[in-house]
Amino acid sequence: MIPKTKLRNNLPYVLIGLNLLFTAQVHAEIDDRRVIADCKKIPSYARAGNAAYQKGDYVTAQKHFMNQVAWTEACHFSDEIKVDSGARATAYNNMALTYIRQGDLLKAKAWLMIAPEDKKSQYNLKLIADKIAALPKPTIYAGEYWQYAGLGNWNSIEVTPKGNKFTIDYNGYYFGIMGIYYGPNMGQFSFVSTIPADGKVQYDQSKADKEIDYSGDCKVNMQFTHADVTVETDGDCGFGHNVSADGNYIRVR
Helix, strand or coil: CCCCCCCCCCCCCCCCCCCCCCCHHHHHHHHHHHHHHHHHHHHHHHHHHHHHHHCCHHHHHHHHHHHHHHHHHHHCCCCCCCCCCCHHHHHHHHHHHHHHHHHCCHHHHHHHHHCCCCCHHHHHHHHHHHHHHHHCCCCCCCCCEEEECCCCEEEEEEEECCCCEEEEEEEEEECCCCCHCCCEEEEEEEEECCCCCCEEEEEEEECCCCCCCCCCCEEEEEEECCCCCEEEEEEEECCCCCCCCCHHHHECC
């Protein structure tokens, strides 16, 4: 059992309003014809995003480009709709450009680093490299850190000052094969801790809330730097099915 904490509302626009407690009837409604029809909408998402982008409406552009990202990833397996890695990288770059235009360079970099081998990504990374280098250097670990979860979503670790300590919130997602329709499995935890000079923090689930009887022994080890945080879990953390906090998260704020 995981203690409840706030969930970031960063799910793709296409998923808003879907009931995650799907039934067999809902399964039956999603057949190959529907998938193909939905995948054919990808160009329309790109056009709508480009139209909003050209008008300087970057928030609206992001909503359309988010759909472009989600569906280019979800449809890459289709024999009817050919979606290659270049098309996915284009969608990532579209999202990055909206953040560049808004001056949110670290989030732009995060999007570009999903496909760093792509020439478009490399070009845009070079475009913002000097500007990122000129940003004020953080002096504390408070901020937000991202790890790509798929379908346009990010696992996140948010660190917020609380007196002389910090509240550390984790929200993670896992999308199955039909996750574009049914939404993600989710996992989260939240705790308050100091972050010492060496950046090492441990979340011990069994000690986080003594009123909750946890079924497993879970420890989450975090290594913070001012640029990222690396996470390693030890034990059964009881997140949603296939949700994992492990890996590297880059700072975006």
